Amino acid sequence: xxxxxxxxxxxxxxxxxxxxxxxxSGRTFSNSAMGWFRQAPGxxxxxxxxxxxxxxxxxxxDSVRGxxxxxxxxxxxxxxxxxxxxxxxxxxxxxxxxxxxxxxxxSRNSYDYWGQGTQVTVSS
Numbered sequence: 001x002x003x004x005x006x007x008x009x010x011x012x013x014x015x016x017x018x019x020x021x022x023x024x025s026g027r028t029f030s031n032s033a034m035g036w037f038r039q040a041p042g043x044x045x046x047x048x049x050x051x052x053x054x055x056x057x058x059x060x061x062d063s064v065r066g067x068x069x070x071x072x073x074x075x076x077x078x079x080x081x082x083x084x085x086x087x088x089x090x091x092x093x094x095x096x097x098x099x100x101x102x103x104x105x106x107s108r109n110s111y112d113y114w115g116q117g118t119q120v121t122v123s124s
Contacts, residue, residue: 009118
């Protein structure tokens with residue numbers, strides 16, 4: 001079992017930055033691939049970024065590549081998403097997710113545990 005709690009969301013102007021954090025509890029965190037997803041009002045959940053169990057491999061949605069950076073600290077059971085050059089279209093609820101396996105997948109259905117989400121609002 002993995003319990004996830006996100007933090008760090010808020011209101012920021014376009015071009016600004018935010019850093020999301022996800023605190024994980026559970027003995028399997030260091031063996032779990034992790035991901036960030038988002039859901040804007042009226043839209044489906046969207047893959048944003050993922051990282052494998054060791055942090056050695058990452059994947060990004062094309063529209064955030066070069067602006068967002070996913071990272072993890074297994075010693076602290078923590079996952080991060082550094083978001084720079086934010087745009088109004090990045091506005092959404094951002095969710096942290098964990099897989100039971102070690103490797104990256106983009107599919108929402110591949111993730112077994114989810115946080116409650118944190119709101120990110122980017123004003124123009």
